[in-house]
Amino acid sequence: MKATLAALCCLVTLAQGASIIKNWHVGWVHNVNPDGLHPRRGIALNGHFPPQPLSVNSNDYVAINFTNSFGDGSPSTLHGHGIYYNNTNYYDGAAGIVQCPVPDGHSFHYELLNSPKSPSSAEKQIGTYWIHGHYKGQYIDGLRLPFIIHNADGETYQYDDDYTVALADWYHHVHADVLKNKYYKPNGTYPTADAGLMYFVHTRANQTAKNLEGFNENATLPFEPGKTYRIRVVNMSAASLFNFWIEGHDMKIIEVDGEDVHPFPVDQLQVSIGQRYSVLVKSHNTTKHNWKIHANLVPEMFDMYKPTDPIKLNLTSTLSYGNPHAKMGAGRGTVDSYELFDDTQLEPVKKIPMVKPDMSVNRIATMPSYSDNIHRGTFDNKTFVAPLTPTLLTMMSESTSYIMNPATYGPNTNAVVAPHLQMIELVMINFSDDMHPMHMHGSKFQVVNRATDLRSKDPKANPPIKEGQKNPMRRDTVVLPPGGAVTIRFRADNPGAWFLHCHMNFHLDVGMAMVVVQAPNMAAKRFDIPSYVKEQCKMQHMPVSGNAGGIPHSSINFGNLTKAPLPEP
CATH class of the missing domain: 2.60.40.420 (Cupredoxins -  blue copper proteins)
Structure with missing residues (x-):
């Protein structure tokens, strides 16, 4: 029986923020080709690939009516990465942990932010997040998008405009086939991605967020002289670590995974899978030059990477000052080493001291x-x-x-x-x-x-x-x-x-x-x-009570629960 969604989502009233209710249909689309090298099918929301981003304010009520429209029997779920779900753990979307996956042809109502079921005293979330599928790697095939929460009480730092850099990797075959043919086989290893992806999203507060055109060398980030920009960087990859920098421009980290931090200058950002950073970037006072934006994939993340592999590890896009006659500025175009960034150097703006554990x-x-x-x-x-x-x-x-x-x-x-x-x-x-x-x-x-x-x-x-x-x-x-x-x-x-x-x-x-x-x-x-x-x-004939195997009052007998394979002796 399908969930009755309209009645669930229309009872919400917030005194200050907007009520944002999205109706999303997930399904396959054909001939997506973000790297320009190999068309294949991918996963879209409402027919959009990549899915449209979501930008809201911290006092908004945000809900998603999520309908599984795959049409091939595939289940699905949706997870807000980094969202607290205070008192609403059942909206978290982790299949097998908080819910059974949504069957094909059915719907699920998710409340991501300021649910009336959450206590009013719960901490308001701000910053940079992302939303993705949480069932059998579906996000790798395209079910992923940036989710930005602007501080309704005013941002900690001042800036003139707000853009998000979406980073991801891309395989020329759907994830299920990659697992079957490359990994789930004797002595298999996970394969090197076929491409890295970089694209830009305009995420200014109180405006509808939108994806800008193009990927990688076909993508352009627009700057104007004499302004300060907040650049959010989100790594939505399956297996790739990125080093990100902008030639000729300084960066200061001001946010990490939704936590405002004191400004910390860096030459480059190292962004691992699932991580998010915001940096402040001051534009130049002239339109004389445009500049390269770099996102380098770190080869050590790939077990089987060889220099002869076709993947291009060094992605570049353009930071444009709008002058069609401008030459490309010359800055640092390479990375000497990919040392792990020590994020313990960063200090949150909101002070919470360390206490001894219980x-x-x-x-x-x-x-x-x-x-x-x-x-x-x-x-x-x-x-x-x-x-x-x-x-x-x-x-x-x-x-x-x-x-x-x-x-x-x-x-x-x-x-x-x-x-x-x-x-x-x-x-x-x-x-x-x-x-x-x-x-x-x-x-x-x-x-x-x-x-x-x-x-x-x-x-x-x-x-x-x-x-x-x-x-x-x-x-x-x-x-x-x-x-x-x-x-x-x-x-x-x-x-x-x-x-x-x-x-x-x-x-x-x-x-x-x-x-x-x-x-x-x-x-x-x-x-x-x-x-x-x-x-x-x-x-789906799954139990709804009892222990992990559906057996009541036992921590020993797990019935028909799948048994793990045995380690090699």
């Missing part, structure tokens, strides 16, 4: 070979297997003794149960050779320590944790370096089942994920889950 958890990330000869992502030697019963519905249906027990959520969800309002420390250790951009849904965390080499005796590479930091960096996506570690801390003040996973999507595909179950007893008291959440599970 609970500390260590998780070791590896990429071992399994009995099927596939290298799988693991935490503590457990590769993630999605539950049959969405984790949130387990939280809502089982008794306290079970929902506080991590085992209830399945033998391979790597669940961490975080008691209400406790300060949680999570130490992620990387014993693999790969870099992992780790994203946690539903929260920003403090990045309180990072080691780039755990074997080193150099305190710069392997520092001890420093307690009592006055205002550590906060974000929702952090890079876990190969052979290194990252320590994060967060307050368990947002009840729900929150996915924490590597956003290198091929690593997520093979199990590098866990679930943070925050305050499950409070979720059971507070949440009013829409009826269509369970209805859509039942349509």
Whole structure:
């Protein structure tokens, strides 16, 4: 039975902000060719590829009526990357964690911002986010767009105009085929992308955001002399890390993952998958020159990259001052090295001091070979297997003794149960050779320590944790370096089942994920889950209660839950 959406979305009234309700139909379109090299089908919203961006104010009510119009039986979901979903965890969109995917031909009502079900005291979100599919890598085929939230109370920094740089990678075959033919095979590795993509979006406050024409060398960012611009950079890739800079122009970081920070000058931005930055850029006072904009893909992110591969690692577009006779200015056109950017140098404008944890958890990330000869992502030697019963519905249906027990959520969800309002420390250790951009849904965390080499005796590479930091960096996506570690801390003040996973999507595909179950007893008291959440599970013969396998009152028996493959001996 289809969800009745009109009745759900028309009861909302906000005293100050606008009520923004989008009707989005997701489906395939044919002959998309963003890199100009290979037409193929891609995923569009309302027939638009790439999808139209979304720009709102922080006091707006924002909802999406999402209709699955694939027409080929494909399910789908939609996730607001970095959005808190306070008291509305069921709108988060992580398939298998908070909902069953939306069946083909059916609809789901998502509330992204200022839901009437969220407490009025909840922190208002501002800054740079993105919206993407969260089912079987659909965002890689095009279901991704920037989502900008302007501060209705006035921005921390002043600027004249606002643009977003969308970065992504692109494969010449749909993601399902890439997995089947390249990765899900004995000794397979994830393939190098066929192209990188850069395009521009005009995201000025109180105006409809729009994609500018063209990709890469066919894209132009317009500047006017004597102005200050906010340039937001969003990495919406499957597997690519970018270094971004503008020749002849200085940049100052002012925002990271929706968190305003004190200005920090940089020559270039290193933006990993899922991360966002804003920089202030002052334009020149003359139209004498135009300038190149660079977005370089970092080759170390690709397991099988060879210099002979056809991918162009160095993307360029044009910053134009509107003078058709202007020559191209000469600035720094190359990168000497791709060293990991230390984002712990950045200081949030809103001061939140570090406090000692109530609970500390260590998780070791590896990429071992399994009995099927596939290298799988693991935490503590457990590769993630999605539950049959969405984790949130387990939280809502089982008794306290079970929902506080991590085992209830399945033998391979790597669940961490975080008691209400406790300060949680999570130490992620990387014993693999790969870099992992780790994203946690539903929260920003403090990045309180990072080691780039755990074997080193150099305190710069392997520092001890420093307690009592006055205002550590906060974000929702952090890079876990190969052979290194990252320590994060967060307050368990947002009840729900929150996915924490590597956003290198091929690593997520093979199990590098866990679930943070925050305050499950409070979720059971507070949440009013829409009826269509369970209805859509039942349509697909998925359980809506019990443990991860749909079995009530057990943390041992998981019924027909898929068993994980075995590691190689």
